[in-house]
Amino acid sequence: MLSNKERKFLEDTARRLRERIVEVTYSCGGTHIGGAMSQHELLIALYYKYLNIDPTNPRWPNRDRFVLSKGHGGVGHAVILADKGFFDTALLDDFNKTGSPFGMHLDWQTVPGVDVSTGSLGHGLPLALGMALGGRQQGLDYHVYCVMSDGELQEGSIWEAAMAASQFKATNLTAFVDRNKFSLDGPTESIMALEPLDKKFEAFGWRVLSIDGHDFDQICEAIETAQAEKEKPVIIIADTIKGKGIDFMENQAAWHYAGVDAAMRDKALESIRKMK
Amino acid sequence: MKLLLPQPQEAYGPYKQALIALGKANPKVVVLGADLGVSTEIDGFKAEFPDRFFNVGAAEQNEIGIAAGLAFEGDIPFVHSFGVFLTRRAYEQVCVQVAMHRANVKLVGVIPGLTSRLGPTHQAIDDLALMRTLPSMTVIDPADATEITQLVPAIAEYDGPVYVRMMRREVPVLFDPQAYKFEIGKAVQLAGGKDVLLVTTGMMLSNTLKAAKALEDQGIRASVLHSPTVKPLDSQAILDLAATCKAVVTVENHLTAGGLGSAVAELLGDQLPLPLKRVGVADTFAAPGSPEYLFERYGLDATSIVNAAVASKMVR
Ligand SMILES: Cc1ncc(C[n+]2csc(CCOP(=O)(O)OP(=O)(O)O)c2C)c(N)n1
Numbered sequence: 273m274l275s276n277k278e279r280k281f282l283e284d285t286a287r288r289l290r291e292r293i294v295e296v297t298y299s300c301g302g303t304h305i306g307g308a309m310s311q312h313e314l315l316i317a318l319y320y321k322y323l324n325i326d327p328t329n330p331r332w333p334n335r336d337r338f339v340l341s342k343g344h345g346g347v348g349h350a351v352i353l354a355d356k357g358f359f360d361t362a363l364l365d366d367f368n369k370t371g372s373p374f375g376m377h378l379d380w381q382t383v384p385g386v387d388v389s390t391g392s393l394g395h396g397l398p399l400a401l402g403m404a405l406g407g408r409q410q411g412l413d414y415h416v417y418c419v420m421s422d423g424e425l426q427e428g429s430i431w432e433a434a435m436a437a438s439q440f441k442a443t444n445l446t447a448f449v450d451r452n453k454f455s456l457d458g459p460t461e462s463i464m465a466l467e468p469l470d471k472k473f474e475a476f477g478w479r480v481l482s483i484d485g486h487d488f489d490q491i492c493e494a495i496e497t498a499q500a501e502k503e504k505p506v507i508i509i510a511d512t513i514k515g516k517g518i519d520f521m522e523n524q525a526a527w528h529y530a531g532v533d534a535a536m537r538d539k540a541l542e543s544i545r546k547m548k
Numbered sequence: 549m550k551l552l553l554p555q556p557q558e559a560y561g562p563y564k565q566a567l568i569a570l571g572k573a574n575p576k577v578v579v580l581g582a583d584l585g586v587s588t589e590i591d592g593f594k595a596e597f598p599d600r601f602f603n604v605g606a607a608e609q610n611e612i613g614i615a616a617g618l619a620f621e622g623d624i625p626f627v628h629s630f631g632v633f634l635t636r637r638a639y640e641q642v643c644v645q646v647a648m649h650r651a652n653v654k655l656v657g658v659i660p661g662l663t664s665r666l667g668p669t670h671q672a673i674d675d676l677a678l679m680r681t682l683p684s685m686t687v688i689d690p691a692d693a694t695e696i697t698q699l700v701p702a703i704a705e706y707d708g709p710v711y712v713r714m715m716r717r718e719v720p721v722l723f724d725p726q727a728y729k730f731e732i733g734k735a736v737q738l739a740g741g742k743d744v745l746l747v748t749t750g751m752m753l754s755n756t757l758k759a760a761k762a763l764e765d766q767g768i769r770a771s772v773l774h775s776p777t778v779k780p781l782d783s784q785a786i787l788d789l790a791a792t793c794k795a796v797v798t799v800e801n802h803l804t805a806g807g808l809g810s811a812v813a814e815l816l817g818d819q820l821p822l823p824l825k826r827v828g829v830a831d832t833f834a835a836p837g838s839p840e841y842l843f844e845r846y847g848l849d850a851t852s853i854v855n856a857a858v859a860s861k862m863v864r
Contacts, residue, residue: 343669368665368836375667375836391669392637393606423583426605457585457603464583464605 274489278321282488285355286316287547290517292351292364294532294540300367302531303376306521308348310452310485310512311419315340317491318417319352322499327357330384336414337387337403341396342421342450343377344529350374350383358385394427396420397447401437404445415499419448423455426464431476437505438477446498447478447507450485452514458525469509478507485510519543551728551736556754557721559693563656563714564589566700567626571597574704578618580604580627582611588628588658589716608633612641612653619651624704630664631657631672631713639678646709647682653710654703655679660689660713660750661801662829662843667836672713673829676749677806679711680779686710686732687779689750689800689808694723695776698730706732713750722753735782737789741769744857745790748799749775749808752827752848756799759853768857781811787820795823795860799853804828825856 274282290312297303319325323336340349347367354361359373366372373382377391388399400418407414424430437445449469453460460466470480479501483490491510498506514528515521518540532540570577571593579593583606594601604611608629615625627634634657635642646653657675664670679687686708690696696719703710710732728736735747739760748756753774760770771789775782790796796816798809809826816822829846843849 370837370841371835376665377667377669377836379667389669391667392633423606426583426607428607428609455606456583456587457581460605463603464607 274492279488282316285320286313287544289351290544291541293348294537296347296364296367298532298537303347304344304529306514306527307345309516310514311345311450312348313486313491314419314448314510315352322495334412334414337416339388339396339400339418340390341418342424343390346378349378353385393424394429397430397433400445401433401442404442407444416445422449422451422460425466434476442505443502445505449509450512451509452512454514454525456528473507479504480507482509485512486516517544517547551723553724559719559721561589562693562696562719564592566697567593568596570700570704576624578623578625580611580615580625582606582608582629584629590628608638609641612638613645615653616645616651619653624652626654626656628656630659630670631675632670635675635678643682647684650684650708652707655711656714658714658716662834663839668833671834673803676778676802684709688777689713690776691750691753692722693719694721694725694728695730702732733777733780733782735773735775735785737773739770739772741771742792743769743794744860745771745793745796747773747775747812749778750801752799752801755850756853758850762854763857778808783815790820790822797825797856797860799827802828823860825860827853827856
């Protein structure tokens, strides 16, 4: 259980940075805002409570690793990295603009705090597994966290890595599925059904935890359970809402990628401020 | 006969329309998508022919396999994604399942080269190279809406694997639809100067024509050969025209390695050694950014073509 103070801190931070994502989306003309909103609490919990990282030394060898396999959520990741002090927040004003360090998908060479370049779906889990095995190989006790989208699970490469992670007992790897139930074209279940997703991962040898992906108590409890697990890799299937917090975007496939004008921005900010 | 319109115009979504028309004309045509329906302009076909449409989800490797299997059974599958994902992601599937079997699969990869705003994971700057080196693969990079409209039925008619680099949404109309006739494997000559031959493919035609004009102002007369088919290359047309010029410049929205420039270098090296400059992206992954910015930064703009032409003549 989180203390009230801790929960409030996480919720306030989440709200504040949601607003930042909206601002960036407004200034750069468009982002993958729907998925940035659904993944948000997972990233906030990791970055503000669990990840052992040093913004002044982004490549510190003992740091915990974070892989945003759903690279199109980069805008949400960038906002957090800036807030953590990996780089000057003002740089975000140029997000995805010509000459800026940020493309829509974050690049390991230009954005401090980013370990791997993603953007093409299905690459994160194999990489995260290798990084986890590498840590074990070198006797370092960092943990690797990997956030995937649900549409991304349609890529076969994810399941090759899923098989290997349990084969190699990669218990220093924790994966998340941002289960917002939408991919780009529409609902996952009508396009290429993933359910029963928990049973699939169980059959692949994982310990599966199913939670509400916007509830910090559940997220934190699941992460701590995963950290303590010593037999199997753990996957946290986080039930989320695409567009979460922005009432007119929630559960709308059309907001997978979009821009907002000034009026929409204001409506979005207003909606976010009303979140608990 | 004048092939080019006096003034370039613009068409919206010519591929989308051409695919619907093809669907009406040929009941064997089936369409596959991978969670990029509207982005690859196949939503119109889907609405008209839901029974001939498969969305496989974000699973490009599986998409290729299903398409090849459909082709074995007599269908003509048109397969869609961003160019990067059809080529890089599913390369071995394309090689083994499509190319080795000469499967009658049409691969349509949208957003050529540096026109993607989504950064290096989405910029298909190597697709021509990857597809060109596959035996049995035909590779097409159209310049405008007229070519797109004409090539769609042409590749359906042709029996064998084809990769097309597709432009979407606003596409220029350069060729006069009445006068122009697209043919697989045929290049078209658009200017006949004797100083330097500019061989171009795809959307680079516009900048190449601009460059030819700028060269003329400097007293350098250029031949311009547009080669929408990168493989099989129209070797005869290139050799015939190159023989009348002092140097050759290739122009493509692609790496200088492996694509049109390499194909022309191989041809000239084998049969007609001449000074050659290749305009394209040097050996680097590109930054994200607007197409205009990227074209300038990576040397695909008209000025870069002019400079390459001037430099190619200096070699002599
Ligand atoms: C290999 C690959 N294929 C296709 C795409 C294009 N694409 C970008 S996001 C996306 C799907 C979005 O749905 P989901 O993965 O569930 O993300 P979320 O809903 O969390 O934004 C697709 C198909 C891609 N980036 N990579």
